[in-house]
Amino acid sequence: MGDSTDQVLSPREGTAAVIDHQERVDEPLLRLHDVVKHFPVRSGARLGRHGREVVRAVDHVSLDLQRGETLGLVGETGCGKSTLGRVALRLLDLTSGSVNFDGTDLSRLSDRRLLPYRRQMQMIFQDPYGSLNGRRRVGSIIGDPFAIHGVESRSARRQSVQELMELVGLNPEHYNRFPAEFSGGQRQRIGVARALALHPKLIVCDEPVSALDVSIQAQIVNLLAGLQREFGLTYLFISHDLSVVRHLCDRIAVMYLGQIVEIGPVSEVAVNPRHPYTAALLSAVPVPDPDAAARATPVVLTGDLPSPIDPPTGCRFHPRCPRAQDLCRVEAPALQIRLGPDAAHLAACHFPLANGERLDGAQGPSSDRATALLVESLRQSAQALVGDLDAAPQLPADLASEVLSPDGQGAEPPDAESVVPLPGEPEPAPARKVQMRSPWSLAFQRLRHDRASIVSAGVILSIVLFAILAPVIASLTGHGVLEQFPTIGLTPDGLPKGPSATFLLGTDDLGRDLLVRLAYGAQISLMVGVLATALTVFVGAIVGLISGYFSGLVDTVFARVMDVMLAIPFLLFAISLASVVSVTPLHFGPVTIGPGISIVVIVIGIFSWATVARIVRGQVIAIRNREFVEAARALGARSWRIILFDVLPNVMPTIIVYTTLLIPVSIVSEAALSYLGVGVQPPTADWGQMIAEAQGYYQQAWWFLTFPSAALILTTLAFNILGDGIRDAIDPRGTDFRG
Amino acid sequence: MIRFLARRIALGVLVMWCVTLVVFLIFYVGPGAGDVARALAGREAPPSTVALIARNLLLDRPWYVQYGHFLSQLLHGNLGYDYYNSESVNTIIAQAFPVTFSLIIGAAPLWLAFGILSGVYSAVRPRSLGDRTFTGVALLFYSTPTFVLGVLLILVLYYELTVHGVSIFPAPGYVPFTQSPLQWARALILPWLALALVLAAAYTRLTRSSMLDVLGEDYVRTARAKGVPERRVIFRHALRAALNPIVTQAGIDIGVLFGGAVITEQVFDLPGLGWVAVHAIQEQDLPVIIGVVVVASAGVVAANLIVDILYAVLDPRVRLH
Numbered sequence A: 001m002g003d004s005t006d007q008v009l010s011p012r013e014g015t016a017a018v019i020d021h022q023e024r025v026d027e028p029l030l031r032l033h034d035v036v037k038h039f040p041v042r043s044g045a046r047l048g049r050h051g052r053e054v055v056r057a058v059d060h061v062s063l064d065l066q067r068g069e070t071l072g073l074v075g076e077t078g079c080g081k082s083t084l085g086r087v088a089l090r091l092l093d094l095t096s097g098s099v100n101f102d103g104t105d106l107s108r109l110s111d112r113r114l115l116p117y118r119r120q121m122q123m124i125f126q127d128p129y130g131s132l133n134g135r136r137r138v139g140s141i142i143g144d145p146f147a148i149h150g151v152e153s154r155s156a157r158r159q160s161v162q163e164l165m166e167l168v169g170l171n172p173e174h175y176n177r178f179p180a181e182f183s184g185g186q187r188q189r190i191g192v193a194r195a196l197a198l199h200p201k202l203i204v205c206d207e208p209v210s211a212l213d214v215s216i217q218a219q220i221v222n223l224l225a226g227l228q229r230e231f232g233l234t235y236l237f238i239s240h241d242l243s244v245v246r247h248l249c250d251r252i253a254v255m256y257l258g259q260i261v262e263i264g265p266v267s268e269v270a271v272n273p274r275h276p277y278t279a280a281l282l283s284a285v286p287v288p289d290p291d292a293a294a295r296a297t298p299v300v301l302t303g304d305l306p307s308p309i310d311p312p313t314g315c316r317f318h319p320r321c322p323r324a325q326d327l328c329r330v331e332a333p334a335l336q337i338r339l340g341p342d343a344a345h346l347a348a349c350h351f352p353l354a355n356g357e358r359l360d361g362a363q364g365p366s367s368d369r370a371t372a373l374l375v376e377s378l379r380q381s382a383q384a385l386v387g388d389l390d391a392a393p394q395l396p397a398d399l400a401s402e403v404l405s406p407d408g409q410g411a412e413p414p415d416a417e418s419v420v421p422l423p424g425e426p427e428p429a430p431a432r433k434v435q436m437r438s439p440w441s442l443a444f445q446r447l448r449h450d451r452a453s454i455v456s457a458g459v460i461l462s463i464v465l466f467a468i469l470a471p472v473i474a475s476l477t478g479h480g481v482l483e484q485f486p487t488i489g490l491t492p493d494g495l496p497k498g499p500s501a502t503f504l505l506g507t508d509d510l511g512r513d514l515l516v517r518l519a520y521g522a523q524i525s526l527m528v529g530v531l532a533t534a535l536t537v538f539v540g541a542i543v544g545l546i547s548g549y550f551s552g553l554v555d556t557v558f559a560r561v562m563d564v565m566l567a568i569p570f571l572l573f574a575i576s577l578a579s580v581v582s583v584t585p586l587h588f589g590p591v592t593i594g595p596g597i598s599i600v601v602i603v604i605g606i607f608s609w610a611t612v613a614r615i616v617r618g619q620v621i622a623i624r625n626r627e628f629v630e631a632a633r634a635l636g637a638r639s640w641r642i643i644l645f646d647v648l649p650n651v652m653p654t655i656i657v658y659t660t661l662l663i664p665v666s667i668v669s670e671a672a673l674s675y676l677g678v679g680v681q682p683p684t685a686d687w688g689q690m691i692a693e694a695q696g697y698y699q700q701a702w703w704f705l706t707f708p709s710a711a712l713i714l715t716t717l718a719f720n721i722l723g724d725g726i727r728d729a730i731d732p733r734g735t736d737f738r739g
Numbered sequence B: 001m002i003r004f005l006a007r008r009i010a011l012g013v014l015v016m017w018c019v020t021l022v023v024f025l026i027f028y029v030g031p032g033a034g035d036v037a038r039a040l041a042g043r044e045a046p047p048s049t050v051a052l053i054a055r056n057l058l059l060d061r062p063w064y065v066q067y068g069h070f071l072s073q074l075l076h077g078n079l080g081y082d083y084y085n086s087e088s089v090n091t092i093i094a095q096a097f098p099v100t101f102s103l104i105i106g107a108a109p110l111w112l113a114f115g116i117l118s119g120v121y122s123a124v125r126p127r128s129l130g131d132r133t134f135t136g137v138a139l140l141f142y143s144t145p146t147f148v149l150g151v152l153l154i155l156v157l158y159y160e161l162t163v164h165g166v167s168i169f170p171a172p173g174y175v176p177f178t179q180s181p182l183q184w185a186r187a188l189i190l191p192w193l194a195l196a197l198v199l200a201a202a203y204t205r206l207t208r209s210s211m212l213d214v215l216g217e218d219y220v221r222t223a224r225a226k227g228v229p230e231r232r233v234i235f236r237h238a239l240r241a242a243l244n245p246i247v248t249q250a251g252i253d254i255g256v257l258f259g260g261a262v263i264t265e266q267v268f269d270l271p272g273l274g275w276v277a278v279h280a281i282q283e284q285d286l287p288v289i290i291g292v293v294v295v296a297s298a299g300v301v302a303a304n305l306i307v308d309i310l311y312a313v314l315d316p317r318v319r320l321h
C-alpha cells in the first residue's frame, strides 16, 4: 500500500492521458461537495403522519479523493456508505450538492452526457453472485464494457477479454463458461475484470470482499492492491471490516447516519481516533496481543442505530455517546480539526478524545506504548489476513492458488471454495462435463428426467398430430367433417348412434362422425390456444418489461391500466364483443372485426395480457435492483440494452412457464366462448360447441358428451403438467438459479 | 389508511369509467353510425322503434354528446331499456343479481377452505401420499373447464343417482332463498360444488407454493428452533405470511365471478347475471348486455375494494401504494 502516486502511469494508457494527468495532478480526482441524498419514503401505515418523509441516507457530505489513493469508508450497516458510493458515480441523482470528477461537474449531467465519464469510473460490487448476470457467459459479461462503448471490434474483443481474465487471475479458457461455474472468489475476479476493462481512473469498491471466505478475501484484496499499483487506480473502498480497511487504505472516513464523523490518514485515525464513535468501532476490532486485549475492553454502544428518517438533534451520535453533554444535544459539531497536529485529520465532535485517550475516560497506558501496541496488532492482523506482506506483490504466484482450484465446483461453489489448494499444485484436468452448461441446458436436462413431463409432451404431440391429420382421418373414414348421415348415422328416433365399426366414436345429433369432428375441433383448439397465447405473452411481456424497468410515470400509467384490465370481467366483455359482432361487424377506423376465430383470439388476447404483464413487471422490478443491472448502468449501458441483455434473459424462464400454462387457459377460454355460442360458429367443428350440443343428449348418448370433454380435459391436463414440469426444471427448489 | 382507501376508491372509479368507455366504444361506435339504433332495437324491430331509439339516445349528435348522455343516464341509475321485451333493464338485473350473489356466497367459503387446507397440508408434508393426492387431484380439476365439470356433475350426481332411485340432488334450476332456504341450498349444491372444485384446485396450487416459500424462510426456522409448537408455527407464523397472495387472488376471483359465473349459471340453468347476458345474446338483445356488463363491472370493483379494506385491516403493515 502506501503512496503509489508515482506509479500512476499505466502501461496501457496513451501519452495524451499522461499529459492530461500531469496537468491536473494536484487537483483531486473526485470532489464531493456538500452532497445530500434523500430517498422519499412512502409514509407507511403510520397513522396521523402525513407529508413526505425522507430517508436521509447521505446528509451534507464533502470529500476529496486524491489521485492514486485509497480512501476507506467505514460505518455500521445502513449508515449510507453504498449510497454515497453510488452518488459519487452518479448512479443516483443527487438531492443537492455537487460531484466533481476530474475537473468536471457531473452532478447535473444527463445520462447521455455522462456516458464518456462512465468509462473512467467503475464499481465493484459486494455480492459476487448478484453482480453477474447468471444467464450470460463470462466472456460476454467482461466484454460488456467494450460492446456498450463500441470501443473494440467484435474480433478484437475476445482477445482483450482474455487478457483481462489473465490479468485478474482467471483462466482465459473459461471464456465461455457461465458464472455459476465459478467460485465466489473467481466471480469477484470477473467483476474486477469487467470494472477494469475500460481503464477507469476511479473504482468504487462496495464491500468487495465481505461476502467471501477469509482466505479468499486476502487474495482479492491483494489483487486490488496490485492492480492499483499497476494502473494507478483510485479507490473508494467501502467496508465494515476495519482490519481490511487498515491494510489497504491510505485514509479512512467514518460514517454515521449519513454523515462523515471522522476522516484522516489510516495511521492517525486507526491509532488515535478522535471521535468517540470511531473509538468504539476500533475497540471492537480484535487485538492479538493478550496484554493489549485485556486493556482494550470493547466499548459496547448502547441503544440502537436511530432512524435515518428522523435523526437525533445536535450531534447525531449523542443518544449513544458515552461522552455526550448538553451541548451535543443542541448543536451539531462541524467536521474540523479539533486536536492534534495533523491538519489532515478531522473529526466532528465537541469533545473529541485526546491523544491516546480511551473512550471510557480513563487514561490508557502511555500513549507511546499504546501506539506501539496498536501498530503491532495491526501488523499482526494484517498478516493473518493477507499472509506475508512482502511476498504479496507477486500477483500471479499468489493468484495461482485460486486459479488452480479444482474445476468440478460448478455445482456447489461456496463449499468448494473453503478448500484452497496450495500454490503450485498442478492444474487438474478440466472436468469436461461442467463445460459450457448454460442454465437452459441444465433445465432441459432436468426436464428430460421428469417422466410426467415426457408423457405430457407425448400426449401433446399426439393431439397435434391428430389435428394435423384431420383431413387424412376424414378421407380414411370417408366421412367429411360437415357430412351428415341421416340414415346410417342416426337411430330411427333421430338420436346419435354409439361407437361402431363405421363410426369409431359414434355420431353427433346431426349424424356426423364424432371422430372426424373431434380431429377438426383439435385444429381450432390448438390454433386458438397458441395464437391467443402468443398475442397475450407478446403484449404482456413488452408492457411488463417497460413498466417494470422504468419506474415513475410510465410505470404508474401501465400499472393502472393493468389494474383496470384485471378488474374488468373478462368473460362478459368477451361475450359482449362477440355478440355485437354477431349482430353487425364492428368498424374501428380501418379495422373491421367480424365473427370468427380471429375475434376469439383477439378477445382472449386483449383481456389476458394484463396478467402476464403484471407478473413480468413484478419480476423486472426485482431484477432491476439486482447488482448486475446496476453494474450495467455503471458501465453506461442504455436502458434498452439493459432490458434486452440483462433483464429479458432473466424473465425468460417466467415467460416460458407462463406461456405453457396460458395455452390451456386459452384453449379453455375458446371452448367456453364456443360453448356459450359466441365463439366459433357452427357448423365449424369445435370442442366447446360439441359439448354444448351434447348437453341435451347426455341421457341418450354418453359418447357425444364424453369424447369431446375427455379431449378437452386431456389437452389442458397435458399442457398443465408440462408447464409444471418446465417450471420445476427451470427453477428447481433448493437450487437458487437466480443467484 | 384514509389515503390508502382514497386511492383504492379512485382506482375503482377509474375502472368504472374505463368500463363505460369500452362499452360505449363497442356498442355505440363499433357498429357504425347507421347501425347503432338498429342493433340496439333487437331483432325484427319496426322502423318506428329504431327511430325512437335514435332520438332517445341522441344518436344524431356527435359522439361525445352521446357519451355524455350515456354516462349521465348511468349515473342516474338508469341502465337502459330493453326494447325487445319492453322491460326496464334495471328490473331484469334486479331479479338476476340475487341469484349470482347466492352462487358466490356459497361457493367462496367452500373453495377457500378446500384450497387453503389442502395446500397447507401439501406444503407441510411435501412428497407424502396426501400431498401427491391433493396435488394430482388439484391438477385434474385445474385442467377441467367449469362447464365440463358442471355437465359431468349433473350427469352423475343428478341424472344417474335419480335414475337409480337416489334423488338427493335436484334437477338444474333455481329456488329463491325467500321462498325456501332449504330448497335454495339444495338447488345450489351442485353449482357450488362445480365452481368450488375448479377454483379450489387453483388455490391448492397457490397455497402450496406460497407456503413452501414461507416455510423455507429464516424466521420460520427460528420459530421452530425456539420450540414453538409446530401447529402454531404453521398457522400463526407461516400461513399468515403465505396468505397475502391468496387474499389478492381471492379478491380478483370473487370480483370476476360477478361477471364470470356466466358458465356455471348457464350449465345449471340459474337465472343470474351471466345467464341473463347469455340469453340476451341469443336474443341479440344488446341493451341488456350493456346493463349486465356495467353492473358486473361494478360488482368486480366493489369486491376488490372490500378485499383491499380487509387486507388493510388484517395487516396493518400493508404496503400502501
Ligand SMILES: Nc1ncnc2c1ncn2[C@@H]1O[C@H](COP(=O)(O)OP(=O)(O)OP(=O)(O)O)[C@@H](O)[C@H]1O
Pocket (backbone or CB within 6 Å): A039, A040, A055, A056, A057, A075, A076, A077, A078, A079, A080, A081, A082, A083, A084, A240, A308
Ligand atoms: N433506493 C432506496 N430507497 C429508499 N431508501 C434507501 C434506498 N437505498 C438506501 N436506502 C436507505 O438509505 C440508508 C442508507 O443505505 P445504504 O445502503 O447506503 O447503507 P450502507 O451503509 O451501504 O449499509 P450496508 O452496510 O448494509 O450496505 C438506509 O437506511 C437505507 O434503508
Ligand code: SF4
Pocket (backbone or CB within 6 Å): A275, A276, A277, A315, A316, A317, A318, A319, A321, A322, A323, A324, A325, A328, A333, A348, A349, A350, A351, A352
Ligand atoms: S459531539 Fe458530543 S455526542 Fe457527539 S460524539 Fe462528540 S461527545 Fe459524543
Ligand SMILES: [Mg+2]
Pocket (backbone or CB within 6 Å): A081, A082, A083, A206
Ligand atoms: Mg452497502
